[in-house]
Amino acid sequence: MLVALVLLGARAGAVEFDAVFKDRVLPLLAKHCHECHSHAAKKSKNGLVLDSATAILTGGEAGPAIVPGDPEKSLLLKAVRHTNPDLQMPPKGKAKLSEAEIAVLVEWVKQVQPLKEAAGRAGLDWWSLKPLVRPAVPSGAVSGQRSAVSNPIDTFIAAKLREKKLSPSPEADARTLIRRLHFDLIGLPPSPAEVEAFAGEFQIGNRQWAIGKLADRLLASPRHGERWARHWLDTIHFADTHGFEHDIFRTNAWRYRDYVISALNRDVPWQRFIREQLAADVFYPAEPQLTAALGFLGAGPLDTSTQSTAPRTFDYMDRDDLVTQTMSAFASTTAHCARCHAHKFDPIPQEDYYALQAVFAGITKSDVPFDEAAETGLQRRHWQGLVAAADAKNSAVLLTPENEPLVTRWEGVHGKTAGTEWLSLALDSFLSSDGSTLKREADGSVSAGGTRPERDTYTVTATTTFTSVTALRLEVLRDEKLPMKGPGRQDNGNLHLSEVEVRLLGAGSTNATRLKVKRATADFDQAGWTIQHALDGNEKTAWGIHPRVGESHLAVFEFESPVKLAAGARLVVALKQLHGGGHLIGRFRLSATDSPNANSETAPPLVAAGLKLSCEQRTAEQRLAIAAHALRQHAQAELAKLPAPAQVFAVKAGMEPKPVHVLKRGDIAKPGQRAEPGALSALADLPARFVGTKREADRRVALADWLADPLNPLTWRSAANRVWHFHFGRGLCDTPSDFGRMGSLPSHPELLDWLACELRDSGGSLKHLHRLIVTSAAYRQSSKVEELKSGRVEGGGQPTSRAPFNSSLLHPVNPSTPSASDPDNRLLWRMNRSRLDAESFRDAVLAVSGRLDLTLGGPGAQHFQLSKGPQATPKVDYTPFDWDSPGAGRRSIYRVVWRGIADPFMEALDFPDAALLQPTRPFSASALQALTLFNNDFVLRHSEHFAARVEQLGTDTPSRVKAAVRLAFQRAATPEEVRAMTAYADQHGLRALGRVLFNSNEFLFIN
Amino acid sequence: MSARRDFLWRIGGGLGGLAMADLFAREAFGDDAAKPRPEFNGGLHHPAKVKRVIQLFMTGGVSQMDTYDYKPALAKLHGQKLGPTEKPEGFTGMPGTMMKSPFEFRQHGQSGRWVSSVFPEQAKLVDELAFLMAMTSKTNVHGPATYMMNSGMLLPGFPCLGAWVSYGLGRLTDNLPQFVVLPDARGLPYNQNGPFSAGFLPAVHQGTILNAGAPELVPDLFAREKFRFASRAADRDGLALLDQLNRAHAKTNAGDSRLDARIASYELAAKMQLSAPEAFDLAKETEVTRKAYGLENKVTEDFGRRCLLARRLIERGTRFVQVWSGPQGAVNNWDNHGNIPNELPPMAASVDQPIATLLRDLKSRGLLADTLVVWTTEFGRTPFAQGNVGRDHNGGTFVTWLAGAGIKPGVSVGQSDEWGYQAAEGKTYCYDLHATILHLMGIDHERLTVRHSGLDRRLTDVHGAVVKEVLL
Secondary structure, eight states: OGGGGTTTOOTSSSSSSOHIIIIIIIHHHHTTTTTTEEETTTGGGGGGOOOSHHHHOOBBBTOSSOTTTOOOOHHHHHHTTTTTTTSSSSTSSOOOOHHHHHHHHHHHHHHHOOGGGGGGGGGSSSGGOOOOOOOOOOOOOOOOOSSSSOOHHHHHHHHHHHTOOOOOBOOOOOOHHHHHHHHHHHOOOOOOOHHHHHHHHHHHHHHHHHHHHHHHHHSSSSHEEEEEHHHHHHHTTTSSSSOSSSSOTTTTTHHHHHHHHHHHHTTTHHHHHOOOOOOHHHHTTTOGGGGGGGGGGOOOOOOGGGGGHHHHHHHHHHHHHHHHHHHHHOOOOOOOGGGGSSSSSSSOOOHHHHHHHTTTTTEEEEEEEEOSSHHHHHHHHHHHHHHHHHTTTOHHHHHTTTTHHHHHHHHHHHHTTOOOOOOOEEEEEEEEEOEEEEEHHHHHSEEEEHHHHHHSEEEEEEEEEEEEEEEEEEEEETTTTTTOOOSSTTTTTTBBBBBBEEEEEETTTOOOEOOEEEEEESSBBTBOGGGGTTTOOOOOOBBBBBTOSOOOOEEEEEEEEEEETTTTTTTEEEEOOOOOOOOOBEEEEEEEOOTTOOOOOOOOOHHHHTTSGGGGGGOOHHHHHHHHHHHHHHHHHHHHHHSSOEEEEEETOOOOOOEEEEEEGGTTTOOOEEEBHHHHHHOTTSSSBBBBOOSSHHHHHHHHHHHOOOOOOOHHHHHHHHHHHHHHHOOOOTTTTTTSTTTTOOHHHHHHHHHHHHHTTTTSOOHHHHHHHHHSHHHHOOOOOOTTTSSOOOTTOGGGGGTTTTHHHHHOOOSSSHHHHHHTTTTTTSSSOOEEEEEHHHHHHHHHOOOOOOOSSOOOOOOOOOEEOOOSOEEETTOOTTSSSTTTTTOGBBBBBOOSOOOOOOOHHHOOOOOOOOOOOOOOHHHHHHHHHHHOOHHHHHHHHHHHHHHHHHHHHHHHHHHHHHHHSSSSSOHHHHHHHHHHHHHHHHHHHHEEEEEHHHHEEEE | HHHHHHHHHHOSSSSOOGGGHHTTTTTSSSOOGGGBGGGGGGGGSSSSSSSSEEEETTTTTTOOOGGTTTHHHHHHTTTOOOOOOOOOOSSSSSOSSOOOOOOEEEEETTEOOOOOOHHHHHTTTGGOOEEEEEEEOOOOSHHHHHHHHHSSSSSSSOHHHHHHHHHHHHHHHOOOOOOOEEEEEEEEOOOOOOOOOTTTTGGGGOEEOOOTTSSSSSTTOOTTTOOTSOHHHHHHHHHHHHHHHHHHHHHHHTTTTHHHHHHHHHHHHHHHHHHHHHHOGGGGOOOOHHHTTTSSSSSTHHHHHHHHHHHHHHHHOOOOOEEEEESSSSSSSSSOSSSSSHHHHHHHHHHHHHHHHHHHHHHHGGGGGGGEEEEEEEEEEEEEEEBBBEEEEEEOOOEEEEEEBBBTTOOHHHHHHTTTSSEESEEHHHHHHHHHHHHHHTTOOTTTOOTTEEEEEOOTTTTOOOOOGBBO
């Protein structure tokens, strides 16, 4: 596979680039082949590109295009000679190569040298893969800045602008700045009072100080996490439903959304953010509330065919989605492009891709319980540990001074009743209804063998020496011969006892009397399969003991009143096991007692025997058994008292990883070698394979460590670039989830590296980066295009700022103006203007109309009505929603996002398809968007609320209009605006005016 | 896409200007490759024969051997246990015994095409249709198969055919949405709105869903009546005031095409408010037409209404209309697991007359000269019985037909094996169907690409060949 790494190899020395190739071979390949096989044409038909010797030697899906030194065996020559009717190139309709041209190829192939192994690193020569080294901050002043440069960001920006002879734009005014920072950092507009206060500080004081203070206030606000969580949720395609064919509501997905909000508010270090989301269960077991972070792995769509009709295909596709999501989000790498073949453009062999699939090979998405309070979790773990120790008879844990009082106390309460004397029944006969072979064992028990029917009923007839029986005990016994050592016969060691019926048969009688059982207890009940089910008269329910297989269990049935046994009387016990699937008892023993205290704590014999003795008389084994029994019961009682666990839609941990194979051409029917868990082999400083990670969780841990490593250049560049992207509307690399060759090159690679180092070396603090960025001069620039700021007037002397949008294309402009030499503003000679995203628009409308509900967290707000659909997916109708209902004014981050049936209102403002990883939000403008903003119930109802609020803020229409503009635009209205709006409001009302303001570009855009 | 994007960056000087393609498709595009060209009849890469498309999508998987794929061998093998002995992925049960079609087949037209008795009306038009007799899916599961037939991918998140066409060719009219989806009144198809998604293309290219049975065909075309203040007069004056505010704002924030795009969007919205109600108003049609589409028959009413609406939209410049038969779920669609003799005929009857009428109507109005009609489904069904008389999912082979502009009538391509279980020859995938449709619209399917997440994505992924045999 090494050779695949050199696909784009261009490093000198990797391959012999002789003159013949450059001067003679390449031109004729360009002429005949490059249309379909070159990077220039972005075409690689059948995986083949023919624009470098390396690429030719690497070949495509059919194998290497040439065999060095052997033209006759070279596919390329066969193809151009048309010797094989199935392989004729160029294809039909295109000119065949001339004999002279073919001769050139033959000569070259004879001379060409084989690929050298060392060439394998050539594809690594790429900006994003290079080690992250803190660049020196450029020296030199930043023009336009009065004070000495304090922010390194600006020296990087200034250096590039100087190269292009450009200068930065002036600082924006106070109102623009506070509006910009508010929407950027918390996603809400400032109130008029906040604008006024800031403007005051900004005008009279130290501007740097005023901005810094504002940034600190906003970054400390809980609203900040609500705003920035949405960016991350977009990036990883989080939603509240499965999506896909059966679009089922994940009622517990919101826990992850709340986790992200909280993590960003707490400024959780980025490396820890990675570890929490991939493997909080292993990294931070003492903080069970972090289980919610594992919702990261449950974020994407899920086809429930995984669990039913097409498990292989959808398991594979689900893992593919996890690889894509994880590597895009954290490493900005398109590893998923190496599913069918080595990555065409980046140094990612297919083996790497399947190594990543193997990381997620043990993952099953489902609701996962967890404790919200660390203290509860601590207790739960403690008591669960004690139960486990009791099961394992672990004396080191059980026999401690700490536990001793618990055992003593238990004995004081239960010791007497636990000492019941049990005698095994003397068996007359035992029958199987469905063909199990029942056999008497030496210890008085009965074992079941032979064929294993689906269902069975064992009927035992027996006698006892007691003349009065108060209770019957059923022991189901561990047996080495049974699956999982029993006590059941099912493959998993379990059994299901549907009903127990006990009858009394007098001597010589054929009429048995059914005996009433008043209470049953068992030493262990499988969840949902309690011993009560063996008495409920319902044959569909049963008692089970999973997962505590491989050990004996017992159940005690107390009769309603003591049963008098005359001479020769027999007990007939029927054990109905009707669940199916061979859930049958593998070995059992029946005993009886005459003790009036047999209300049974179901103490095992060893415990019962020990309890009859004084402490000093007990054997070590008895002491341990009593401690185990007492502590298990105590622990189970304590566990029952704990608050019910919360749930999050995430991954079920601890599953057995499934084998993952490298698939030829990505075809599930063509498995190749077994894939070992790992990540990218392109980063030399980090392990490419996670050796020895057998357990599912270990693999996630290894990947998290791989990603979070300070030496992983992708991670830090990725995170720093995303932060920049959301502040400026465009990343320094403007393909934030693709740092490969199909992505863009960064505009300021040194600045990106500097920011990445700053993030890494500051301990992973995003807030540190936010503060650096929003206080920079680059961020504080005006967004306006000032064509004339260079002081020169172009040809006709007409100011082009008055021209229509595409003026720069229709009319030649002075090349020295920024909009001519850098029209994309890649060098940031001004700030980028941005349109509010769907959430910010909605939240801004709520805020200015006084309807914003700032409740933090919790289950999502449903802005729709649900009704039964034709199948598992309900009907989701957004139109009848009442915008005055409780919770309707909560921030948009708290919406339930229905993946398959998105809110049309949010979609109109470019809320993305949540089936898709969306590192950037697009912009669109359309008639349907305009109609939605103009007529949707949400906007109209809040126009009414807005009007009611404005009504109170003025005494006449003009004063109310002024208040409306101040609220909506955060500025004073111009006299012209007051005139026009007053006229409109007088005729159609303030509500109609609110609607117009909410639709205006000034409301929707941030300068 | 990069050239186009760069261009839009240039004129936009701002964020994600790409989406303005919708509004500026006919403005001066800097990028020739992506520009619909008049000399190509609006095509991108070569002359277009088709300007608009109506796609009829039968949800659930139409049983090919009970409709268009006549398999006499099944009569001989009926009742024999011949199928796979293990349950294939995506089958919902173990394959049962071979099952002959319960319906009578007869040959029709000059082409002598076999059609079962469930499609008496379409049978009369077989000489107008071109059949793909051996279409194949990569899956036997509804959700991914439905995605495949729409977006070419098994997974969600990719743009569908209608979105690609909208993105590539732009609008024919300002007055109506350009890609319209008409779902069954009983519910959405599998994957909900997923099959109409614009994926990573700008949101303007996603299907606009019209609920033909609902009181508000397009939500938000007008304000609801309860908002009295949003009167027509307030609308009119409000739009004027908005325009005034926006123009003043654009003046002080010059050089940003997005601001102009939004100004224009309100002008287009006003046009749509004027035009759409007329387009949607089926009462404008004659009694004869309404009856021919089956609007007066309960069985055909819903599908017929949507076929008629599709024709009215196409006629008025909508580019792409998708009409769905059947919602997702166990009933009221073509997913006839339980009982082919009982479940298939009512579905067939609900679409047969409306489809035949649609084809005749388009032809008589001359619309078929530049309109393509495609009839399809997500996969076929098994020749083996499920239970006694049902059939299970089968991606192995199924039938699609095309009719209209650029299509060679009366031909067929490919055939299934003797049982109708797998494609035997002339196998076609969604990629080939999509490549053919794009080809007819003047688009080279390999050259309409958008870079997304590390790849130059196209509708046909890395596959697809134009099915030349069905072309004139």
